[in-house]
Amino acid sequence: MSQHEPSAFEMSLQSSHVILDSDDSDSDDDGAMGAFDDMINSATEQRAALDSHASLCSSCCPSSSSYHRFSSPESSLALSRRRKLALNAFVTLAVVMLGTIIFLVSALASSPSTSSPPSTPTPATVESLKSQSYLPPDRRNGVVASDNALCSEMGTAIMRDHSGNAIDAAVTTTLCLGVVSMASSGIGGGAFILTHSAETQSTAFVDGREFAPSASSPTMFSGMSERASVDGALAIAVPGELKGLQAIHEGINNFGGKLSWSDCVAPVRDLARDGFVVSSFLEDITRKQWSKILKNDALTKVLSRPSSDPNSTPTPIRQGDILKRPQLANTLTMIMEEGADALYKGSLAASLSSEIISAGGILTQADLAAYSPTIRDPINATVKGYTILGAPPPSSGGATMIAAARYIAGFEEPYGANFDTLSKHRTSEAMKHAFAMRMNLADPAFYDETNDVVRDMIESDYVDSLRRNFHSDDSVQPTGNYGGEKWAQLSEGGEGGGERRKTTGLNYLEDHGTAHLSVIDSDLNCVALTTTVNTEFGSGFLSPSTGILLNNQMDDFASEGRPNYFGLAPSPLNYPEPFKRPLSSMSPSIVLYDNKPRMVLGASGGPKIITATLQTFLNHALAGQDLFLANTSPRIHDQILYHNELTCIYSEETLLSGAVIELPSSTKASMTSRSHVMTSASYLGCCQAISVDVDGLISAVSDVRKNGSPKAY
Numbered sequence: 001m002s003q004h005e006p007s008a009f010e011m012s013l014q015s016s017h018v019i020l021d022s023d024d025s026d027s028d029d030d031g032a033m034g035a036f037d038d039m040i041n042s043a044t045e046q047r048a049a050l051d052s053h054a055s056l057c058s059s060c061c062p063s064s065s066s067y068h069r070f071s072s073p074e075s076s077l078a079l080s081r082r083r084k085l086a087l088n089a090f091v092t093l094a095v096v097m098l099g100t101i102i103f104l105v106s107a108l109a110s111s112p113s114t115s116s117p118p119s120t121p122t123p124a125t126v127e128s129l130k131s132q133s134y135l136p137p138d139r140r141n142g143v144v145a146s147d148n149a150l151c152s153e154m155g156t157a158i159m160r161d162h163s164g165n166a167i168d169a170a171v172t173t174t175l176c177l178g179v180v181s182m183a184s185s186g187i188g189g190g191a192f193i194l195t196h197s198a199e200t201q202s203t204a205f206v207d208g209r210e211f212a213p214s215a216s217s218p219t220m221f222s223g224m225s226e227r228a229s230v231d232g233a234l235a236i237a238v239p240g241e242l243k244g245l246q247a248i249h250e251g252i253n254n255f256g257g258k259l260s261w262s263d264c265v266a267p268v269r270d271l272a273r274d275g276f277v278v279s280s281f282l283e284d285i286t287r288k289q290w291s292k293i294l295k296n297d298a299l300t301k302v303l304s305r306p307s308s309d310p311n312s313t314p315t316p317i318r319q320g321d322i323l324k325r326p327q328l329a330n331t332l333t334m335i336m337e338e339g340a341d342a343l344y345k346g347s348l349a350a351s352l353s354s355e356i357i358s359a360g361g362i363l364t365q366a367d368l369a370a371y372s373p374t375i376r377d378p379i380n381a382t383v384k385g386y387t388i389l390g391a392p393p394p395s396s397g398g399a400t401m402i403a404a405a406r407y408i409a410g411f412e413e414p415y416g417a418n419f420d421t422l423s424k425h426r427t428s429e430a431m432k433h434a435f436a437m438r439m440n441l442a443d444p445a446f447y448d449e450t451n452d453v454v455r456d457m458i459e460s461d462y463v464d465s466l467r468r469n470f471h472s473d474d475s476v477q478p479t480g481n482y483g484g485e486k487w488a489q490l491s492e493g494g495e496g497g498g499e500r501r502k503t504t505g506l507n508y509l510e511d512h513g514t515a516h517l518s519v520i521d522s523d524l525n526c527v528a529l530t531t532t533v534n535t536e537f538g539s540g541f542l543s544p545s546t547g548i549l550l551n552n553q554m555d556d557f558a559s560e561g562r563p564n565y566f567g568l569a570p571s572p573l574n575y576p577e578p579f580k581r582p583l584s585s586m587s588p589s590i591v592l593y594d595n596k597p598r599m600v601l602g603a604s605g606g607p608k609i610i611t612a613t614l615q616t617f618l619n620h621a622l623a624g625q626d627l628f629l630a631n632t633s634p635r636i637h638d639q640i641l642y643h644n645e646l647t648c649i650y651s652e653e654t655l656l657s658g659a660v661i662e663l664p665s666s667t668k669a670s671m672t673s674r675s676h677v678m679t680s681a682s683y684l685g686c687c688q689a690i691s692v693d694v695d696g697l698i699s700a701v702s703d704v705r706k707n708g709s710p711k712a713y
Contacts, residue, residue, distance in 0.1 A: 129659060129704045134628040137697035140712045142166070144173055145688040145700040146517040147184070147604070149709035150276060151176035152702065154267055158259070159521055160713040166519045167195065167257040168264050170527040171245050175268040175332070177515050177531065178241075179325060180276050182302075183285045184515040184604065187335075187343065188543075188550040189533035190240040192391045193248055194378060194588040196526040197255035201595060203389050204252040207374040208244020209581045210237035210553040214370070215362040218575035221559045229559065231292060233361030235539040235552035237582070239343075241531055244373045246340040248527070252375060255525070262336040269336060272547075273329035275322040280656050281707045283319040285536055290316050292540045299542040299549065327547030343546075344368045351545040359541060370579065378590075381458045383409045386599075386621050387592040393450050394443045397587025401614045403434040403457035408618065410467050417623040417633060421670035422473060424636060427618070428648050428676060429476070431611055431638040433466045436483030436490065442573035443581045450573075453487060462486070476675045482640055490640060513538060514586065514604035518690045520698065526600045526690075528588035530609070556582035585609045591617065597692050604706070605685030608649075611637045612685025612703075620691060627691045631701045634663040635684040636671075642679065652680035656707055 135143065144155035155173030158164040164172075170193070178186030190210040196203045213236075221229050229235050249257040249264065257264065286293065286303050293299050294314070304314035305321060317323060334342040342348050345368070353365040378389045381402045388405065390398025407430035408415055408423075416423045437457055444450040456462035462484065470481040479490050514532035532551070533539075539552035557576040574583050585607045591599035599621065603612040612635060619630035634651035642649060648671060650663040668678050686703040688710070693699075702708025 126659070129632075129655075129657065130628055132707075132709050133632075133702050133704045135698075135700040135710050135712055136626075136628075137691075137693055137699040138712075139696070140698040141522040142169065142520065143690050143698055143700045143710060143712040144169055144517065144519050145600075145690055145702050145708070145710035146173055146177060147281075147515055147686060147688060147702055147706040147708035148177060148181050148279065149702075149711070150180055150271075150279075151517075152709055152711040154271070155517070155519065156711040156713055158264065158267075162259060162263065164259045164264070165257065165523070166521040166525040166527045167248055167255070168259045169521065170517065170519045170529050171249050171257065171261075171264040172267060173517050173519065174241070174245060174529060174531055175265060176271065177517070179268055179272045179328065180279070180323075181282065181515055182533075182549050183282065183289070183536045184513055184533065185241075185531040186533055186538075186549050187242040187331075188239050188548040189531060189538060190237075190551065190553060191244045191529060191531040192395055192397075192584070192586045192588050193244055194389060194391060194526075194528040194590055195248055195252065195255060196389070196590050196592075196597060197253065198524040198526075198597070200253060200255060202253040202255065203378050203380075203590060204248075204255070205376045205378040205391055206244045206247050206252070207376055207394070207581070208240040208247070209394055209584060210240050210551055211371065211579045211581045212237055212554065212557065212576045213361075213363045213367045214578045215364075216554070216576040216578050216580070218559065218572075218577070220362075220576055221554075229555040229557075230535060230552050231295065231540050233356050233359035233363075233539065233541050233550075235554045236356055236361050236363050236541065236550045237553035238363060238367045238371050239548075239551060240371060240373060242335065242340045242343055243371060247373045247375070261339060265332055265336045269329050269332035272325040272332060275324035278317050278319055278321045278323050279707065280319045282323075283317060284656055286316045289536050292537060296540050296542055298544040299537065299540060302542065302547075325547050327543075327545065329547070331546045331548060343548075344371055348546055352543050352548065355543050355545060356541070356550070361541075379454060379458050381406060384622060385593060386617075387595075388617070389590045389592065391586060391588055392444075393441050393454065393583070394581040395584050395586050396438045396441045397585050397610050397613070398589065399441065399454045399457040400434045400438045400585075400610045401587050401589065401617075403437060403463055404430040404610075404614050405617065406458070406463045407433060407467050409622070410464055415618055415622040417619045417625055417630070420623075421667050424667055425473065425671060425674050425676070426471075427615070428636055428638040428671070429471055431614075431636075432477075432482045432640050433463070433470070433484070434610075435607075435639045437487045439483070439489040440487050440573070441583055443583070446577065446580055447573050456487065474674060479640065479646060514606070514609065516586075516588065516602040516604050516609075516686070516688050518600040518602065518688050518700070520597065520600055520690050520692070524597050524692065526590050526597050528590050528600050528602050530586040530588045530602045530604070532584075532586065532604070553582060556584065587613045589613055589617070591621065599689060599691050601687060601689035603685045603687040603703075605683065607639050608637050608683070608685035611635065611639075612687045616687045616689055620689075627689060627699045627701045631687050631689055632661065632704055634661050634667075636663065637681070637684050638676075645677070645679070647677040647679045649679055649681040649684065651684050653682055653684065653705060655704055657704075659704070661705070 142159035144152045146152045151173045154176045155169035158169045158172045191208040193206040293303055300314050303317050305317055338346055349365050349368045356363045376392050379392045379398050380387055380389045383405045388402055440453045442450050466484050470477050480488055513535040516530045519527040534552045539550050542549045558574040587609050588602040603609045615635050616631045619625045620627055637649040651661050653661040671678055686706040688702050690700045700710035702710045
C-alpha cells in the first residue's frame with residue numbers, strides 16, 4: 001500500500017493524551033489542533049464542546065488537512081505558545097462539560113424505570129478502541145477478523161492449537177457466531193463464501209443463500225400485514241449456511257479443510273452447552289428487539305435473565321450474564337456425528353419443519369431435503385492493479401462494489417480519503433450509478449439478463465461511458481441518468497415504468513442481522529464469509545426442539561405493493577418463486593496484487609454492506625490509509641432512494657462505547673454545495689478486514705461499530 005502524509009483526521013484518531021500532551025513537538029500540537037473539528041473520541045465530551053473550540057482551531061491552525069512544517073524556529077515557538085493557550089482553554093471547557101455530563105448521566109441512572117436499564121456506556125478513547133479492534137502490521141501465522149472476540153479467538157485456536165487451515169477456522173468461527181451472536185447469524189440462515197487457495201491460485205464461490213420453499217408465490221404476502229414477511233414462520237426461507245460450510249470443508253478445486261468435521265464443530269458444541277458471557281452488543285440488540293423477542297416463547301426463554309419465580313415478568317439478558325443454549329448444543333452434537341444431513345434429511349428435519357408449519361409457515365421436510373449449495377465462479381475485475389474477486393448473483397454486492405470502484409478508478413486524479421471532498425462527491429455518484437444498475441439483477445438461474453448486467457458492471461466499457469456521459473464534478477445528475485440509457489430504472493419521481501415498488505414510510509431497520517468474518521492462514525489461504533439471518537433475530541422464530549433461530553429471508557424478495565426493510569427499489573425479477581434465491585447485498589471479497597492476497601474483507605449492514613466494503617478498500621488500497629483508519633473513517637452511502645427520498649447518507653454513529661464517528665462538517669457543506677441532499681444515519685455497515693502488505697506483514701481490523709476484535713498468532 002502506498003505511503004501518505006498523515007491527515008488531520010488521522011491525528012484525530014489518536015488517543016486523547018496525544019492531543020493533550022504535545023509539548024515535545026510543534027508538529028504534534030499542530031496536528032492535534034487541526035484535528036479538533038473532526039475528532040473521533042468520547043461522544044459526551046467532544047461533541048458537546050465542538051462549536052466552542054471551532055474558533056480556537058481556525059485561529060491557531062491555518063489548515064486542518066495535514067501536519068505543517070515551519071522554517072523559522074522563533075515563529076514556530078510563538079505559534080506553539082498560542083496553540084497551547086488555546087489548547088488549555090479547550091481542556092478547561094472539556095473538563096467542565098465532562099462534569100456536567102457525569103452529573104446528567106448519574107441523574108438519569110438513578111431515575112425510576114419500568115424495565116431493566118441498559119448498561120451505561122463508558123466513553124472510550126480512540127486508542128482503547130484501536131487496541132481492541134486493530135492488529136497492526138506484523139509477522140503472523142494466522143488471523144481471524146470477526147465481529148466477536150470470542151469467536152475470533154476460537155477460530156484462531158483451530159489454526160494455532162490444532163494445525164487447522166483457513167477453511168477449518170472459518171467453519172468454527174461461523175458456527176461460533178451463530179451461538180453467541182444469534183441476532184446476526186446461525187445455521188438457520190444463509191451464507192456467501194469466497195475461498196482462495198494459495199497453492200493452486202484458485203478461487204471458489206459457494207452460494208449458501210437460502211431459497212424459497214416450494215409453496216412460495218409472488219402473491220404469497222398479498223392482503224397480509226406489512227410485518228408478515230419479516231416476523232413469524234411465513235417469513236422463513238430454506239436455510240443454507242450449514243450446507244455451505246460443509247461444502248467448503250469437503251473441498252472445492254482440491255482445497256478444503258485439514259481437520260475432521262467433528263473437530264471443527266466440537267468446540268462450538270461445548271460453548272453452547274457450557275455457556276458464554278453475554279457481550280455488550282448482544283445485550284444492546286436484545287434490549288432494542290425485546291418486543292419482537294417476546295412474541296416467541298422459546299426465544300424469550302433463551303434471552304431472558306434467570307428467575308426463581310416462574311410467574312415473574314421476563315427481563316432481557318445483560319452484559320456479563322452467562323448464557324447457555326442446551327437445545328442447540330444437542331443439535332450440534334448430531335451435526336458433529338452425521339454432518340449437515342442431520343438437519344436436512346435426518347430426524348432434525350422432521351421436527352424443525354413440523355414446528356414451522358404449526359406456527360403458520362410453509363417450509364416442509366421435502367424443502368429441506370431439496371436444498372444444496374451452488375458452486376459458482378467468482379466475478380473479478382482489476383482496479384489500479386488490484387484484482388477484486390467478488391460474489392456473483394444472487395449477490396448484488398460483488399458486481400455493485402466493482403462497478404463503483406471502476407467508476408472511481410477512471411478519474412486521473414488520485415482518490416483521497418476524508419477531507420478530499422471531491423472524492424466524496426465522486427464516490428457518491430459512483431454508488432448511485434452502481435445501485436441503479438443493481439436494480440436489474442436477480443437470481444441468474446431464473447433470469448439470463450442478469451449476466452448481461454454483470455458484464456457491463458465488471459468488464460465492458462459501460463462504466464467508463466457512464467463516467468464520461470453522466471458525470472459532473474460540480475453537481476449531481478438528474479435521477480433518470482443514473483445507470484445510463486441501458487440500465488436506468490428510476491425516473492425523476494423515484495419510480496420506473498410502473499413496475500418498481502415504491503418504498504413507504506416504514507422505519508428503516510439499521511440491520512445487525514448479518515455477520516462477516518475474514519480469515520487468512522500461514523500459507524496465505526483466504527476465506528471471506530458473510531452469513532445472515534437477514535434482520536435482527538431473523539423471523540423471531542426459534543425452534544423449541546432444535547434451538548435453531550430461523551431467518552426471515554423471504555423479506556429479501558420483492559412482492560407486489562410491499563416494501564422490504566432496506567428501502568431499495570427492486571424489480572419483479574426478484575418476486576418469490578419456488579426454490580428461488582432472493583437478491584442479496586452480501587459482498588465477501590478477496591483482493592489480489594501480482595496474484596498474491598492483499599485484502600480479505602466484507603461487511604454486514606443490508607445494502608450498506610456494499611458501500612462499507614467499497615470505502616474500506618478505497619481508503620486502504622487507493623488512498624494508502626492504514627487498515628484501522630481505512631475502516632473506521634466516516635462513511636457515506638448513496639443507493640439513490642432511501643426512505644423514498646433522493647438522499648445521500650452520512651455517518652453520525654455513536655458507538656456502544658460512547659465514541660462518535662461523524663463526517664466532517666466541511667465535507668457535508670461541500671456535498672450540499674454540489675446539490676447532494678445529506679441525511680445522517682446512525683449505522684453505515686460493519687466491515688471486518690485483513691491486509692497483507694508487500695513485505696508479507698499482516699494487519700487486521702474488526703469494525704468498532706460492532707465491538708468486534710480480530711485475533712492472531
